[in-house]
Amino acid sequence: MSTKAEIFSKLAIRTEAVKPKRMVFVIRPEDLRKVFEELIKAFGPESFYLSTIVGVDLPAENRMRLDYYIHLVPEGETVVIRTFIDRSNPVIDSIIDIIPGALAGESETFDLLGIVFKGNPYLKRGFFVPVDLVQKGIHPLRKDSGV
Amino acid sequence: MTRPKLIELVLKNLFSKPATVQFPYQKTDVEPDYRGVQYADLTKCIGCSLCAIECPADAIKMIKIPSGYEGVNKLNKNMIYPLIDYGKCVYCYRCVKVCPVNAFITTNKYDIAGPSKPTSEELSLSTLKKVG
Amino acid sequence: MAITKIVEVPLVIAEIPIGPQHPALHEPLLLKVYADGEEVVKVEVNTGYNHRGIEKLCEKNTYIKDLFIIGRVCGICNAVHTDCYVRALEYLLGLEPSPRAKYLRVLTMELERIHSHMLVNATMAEVIGFDSLFMQIMLDREKAMKAKEILTGNRVMADYIIVGGVRRDIDDAKKEKIKDLLLKLRPRVEYYKKVFEEDETIVKRLVDVGRLKPVDVTLHSLVGPVARASGVRTDARAEDKYDAYSEIPFNVVTRKEGDSWARMMVRWDEVLESINISLYILDHLPSDGNAVPDEKRLPRIFPAGDSYARVEAPRGELTYYVMSDGRSTNPYRVKIRTPSFNNIINSAFMYIGHSLADVPVILTSLDPCISCMERVTVVDLKNNTRYRVTVRELASGKV
Numbered sequence: 001m002s003t004k005a006e007i008f009s010k011l012a013i014r015t016e017a018v019k020p021k022r023m024v025f026v027i028r029p030e031d032l033r034k035v036f037e038e039l040i041k042a043f044g045p046e047s048f049y050l051s052t053i054v055g056v057d058l059p060a061e062n063r064m065r066l067d068y069y070i071h072l073v074p075e076g077e078t079v080v081i082r083t084f085i086d087r088s089n090p091v092i093d094s095i096i097d098i099i100p101g102a103l104a105g106e107s108e109t110f111d112l113l114g115i116v117f118k119g120n121p122y123l124k125r126g127f128f129v130p131v132d133l134v135q136k137g138i139h140p141l142r143k144d145s146g147v
Numbered sequence: 148m149t150r151p152k153l154i155e156l157v158l159k160n161l162f163s164k165p166a167t168v169q170f171p172y173q174k175t176d177v178e179p180d181y182r183g184v185q186y187a188d189l190t191k192c193i194g195c196s197l198c199a200i201e202c203p204a205d206a207i208k209m210i211k212i213p214s215g216y217e218g219v220n221k222l223n224k225n226m227i228y229p230l231i232d233y234g235k236c237v238y239c240y241r242c243v244k245v246c247p248v249n250a251f252i253t254t255n256k257y258d259i260a261g262p263s264k265p266t267s268e269e270l271s272l273s274t275l276k277k278v279g
Numbered sequence: 280m281a282i283t284k285i286v287e288v289p290l291v292i293a294e295i296p297i298g299p300q301h302p303a304l305h306e307p308l309l310l311k312v313y314a315d316g317e318e319v320v321k322v323e324v325n326t327g328y329n330h331r332g333i334e335k336l337c338e339k340n341t342y343i344k345d346l347f348i349i350g351r352v353c354g355i356c357n358a359v360h361t362d363c364y365v366r367a368l369e370y371l372l373g374l375e376p377s378p379r380a381k382y383l384r385v386l387t388m389e390l391e392r393i394h395s396h397m398l399v400n401a402t403m404a405e406v407i408g409f410d411s412l413f414m415q416i417m418l419d420r421e422k423a424m425k426a427k428e429i430l431t432g433n434r435v436m437a438d439y440i441i442v443g444g445v446r447r448d449i450d451d452a453k454k455e456k457i458k459d460l461l462l463k464l465r466p467r468v469e470y471y472k473k474v475f476e477e478d479e480t481i482v483k484r485l486v487d488v489g490r491l492k493p494v495d496v497t498l499h500s501l502v503g504p505v506a507r508a509s510g511v512r513t514d515a516r517a518e519d520k521y522d523a524y525s526e527i528p529f530n531v532v533t534r535k536e537g538d539s540w541a542r543m544m545v546r547w548d549e550v551l552e553s554i555n556i557s558l559y560i561l562d563h564l565p566s567d568g569n570a571v572p573d574e575k576r577l578p579r580i581f582p583a584g585d586s587y588a589r590v591e592a593p594r595g596e597l598t599y600y601v602m603s604d605g606r607s608t609n610p611y612r613v614k615i616r617t618p619s620f621n622n623i624i625n626s627a628f629m630y631i632g633h634s635l636a637d638v639p640v641i642l643t644s645l646d647p648c649i650s651c652m653e654r655v656t657v658v659d660l661k662n663n664t665r666y667r668v669t670v671r672e673l674a675s676g677k678v
Binding site for chain 3: 166177178180181182201203204237238239240241244245247
Binding site: 022046048049051054056073100102107108112 | 512
């Protein structure tokens with residue numbers, strides 16, 4: 001737990017918790033790739049995996065929230081890395097060259113919420129959403145999409 | 148497999164009956180508390196519409212009890228009863244469990260396929276006595 | 280001999296769409312396989328044929344109605360989906376069900392694991408061409424379905440778990456019937472495991488196909504028996520110790536080889552473990568507390584916050600994220616990440632270098648969540664003809 005806390009608290013702005021008792025580390029969106037590179041250096045690529053990427057649309061605060069859930073295999077714990085990005089221009093770096101397992105999560109978040117992951121060559125619009133919605137340019141999970 | 152074992156297996160399979168159940172002629176073996184068709188007992192229903200509000204599939208509509216039946220519960224002021232559309236129903240039994248007076252009768256009937264749309268109308272109205 | 284003529288032979292790479300009808304999980308999948316002769320060089324994964332918009336639908340219905348919608352996301356894993364969602368809601372509320380309810384929930388989930396693993400092994404036998412083994416396994420699987428019907432009221436769709444406990448209780452006569460069925464099932468499963476170990480056809484088709492190293496597994500986020508067959512020891516039952524798993528002794532099954540054969544053997548071992556867990560539960564069911572909560576008094580408005588629950592579905596690690604804003608009767612965000620989502624979409628790298636006949640074997644060993652494979656259309660670019668090929672012909676290498 002000591003090395004984990006060092007890595008995360010170096011870059012974290014603040015910490016919260018998601019029930020039940022899972023640690024959340026809030027970071028700036030620019031530091032995202034650094035966090036993953038540090039994780040691979042400290043733990044080795046075999047001892048953790050990226051479990052899921054959750055995107056939440058918060059129109060009231062005018063931003064979108066992205067959570068990266070990382071599961072550490074030896075301890076059996078899940079930690080959360082949380083960033084906030086601006087709703088009018090949702091762009092963030094992609095981590096697909098460091099962790100190729102992010103392909104599924106990033107493609108789905110792009111298609112449903114409209115967050116662009118820079119550097120991911122596989123993003124396309126018809127990944128999940130049916131064709132008639134794609135033609136109208138709607139991202140269904142946004143709160144103002146009218147679906 | 149050596150030869151003696153194969154002969155034993157062949158003889159065993161030759162003389163035992165096949166495992167298929169010839170469905171329309173033989174009935175399959177269903178438990179008595181299988182979640183099958185359910186309908187409202189109109190002598191107990193009070194017309195509160197909770198089942199229609201809570202149904203996840205929106206399969207229940209409240210319609211008026213037609214005239215010519217007696218035995219309706221006195222508390223049912225609006226004279227409405229739940230009509231279940233068995234095509235939309237998912238048999239989750241949320242209506243059965245949320246009814247405040249436990250007015251639903253459950254069966255283990257599962258074969259409802261037929262030429263016309265099945266609803267619970269006849270089953271529910273059969274709990275009342277027809278008059279006139 | 281002098282070179283008299285130089286002939287240029289164009290290299291033809293055929294694009295073979297393994298079409299939307301047949302494979303995968305919750306959505307029919309289009310696998311575009313680019314094959315050079317018999318060898319696969321690239322695979323592209325296209326999805327989107329069966330997207331039902333469940334996450335958006337959950338935002339429009341109340342929490343309890345969502346419970347029944349969630350149970351119908353997947354037919355084979357419906358009990359684990361409901362259990363994960365209910366546990367996420369219980370974390371929000373801070374509620375703990377009674378011990379008897381916890382044991383009954385585990386019993387449902389283990390019965391489901393038994394019948395799901397038998398189904399995928401039967402599908403693997405059918406893909407290889409071993410149809411009589413497929414029929415035999417399905418016949419014995421009926422015992423597990425009957426046990427589930429006795430317990431929950433329906434063979435497939437359990438609808439059994441609800442906030443605060445379970446919906447029906449179990450008495451002694453039912454316990455004896457379930458125990459009887461499980462004891463009859465166990466020697467048959469041991470026999471099938473022996474068949475998979477010793478039969479020559481199965482061993483030749485499955486060993487060394489789709490080998491995965493542990494570092495590939497974690498970098499590509501593959502979960503479940505796929506990960507455990509490569510030596511990565513991760514199991515949500517042993518780590519989170521949710522419901523009653525903290526009190527039930529069981530083993531986490533891992534293997535070192537990492538190929539398709541190891542994946543199927545991990546599943547047979549897990550079936551044996553599940554039978555042992557179920558028998559343990561039936562013997563040690565605690566009789567304190569009422570397992571069935573009063574369904575007329577379920578909470579309508581949940582406190583604000585978010586929670587994240589994980590469960591070990593038969594196919595891997597299933598996670599639910601529920602966020603509520605504390606004011607409305609509908610959840611603000613529900614996110615479902617099913618194991619097949621990671622396993623199928625991220626696994627396009629596994630097919631490269633294998634022949635075309637190995638593609639169905641690898642796909643079935645990853646356990647897509649739909650148990651029926653349809654026809655494959657082969658487009659021959661040279662002659663510009665199309666002809667339909669059944670999966671059996673493809674699997675036997677006649678194409």
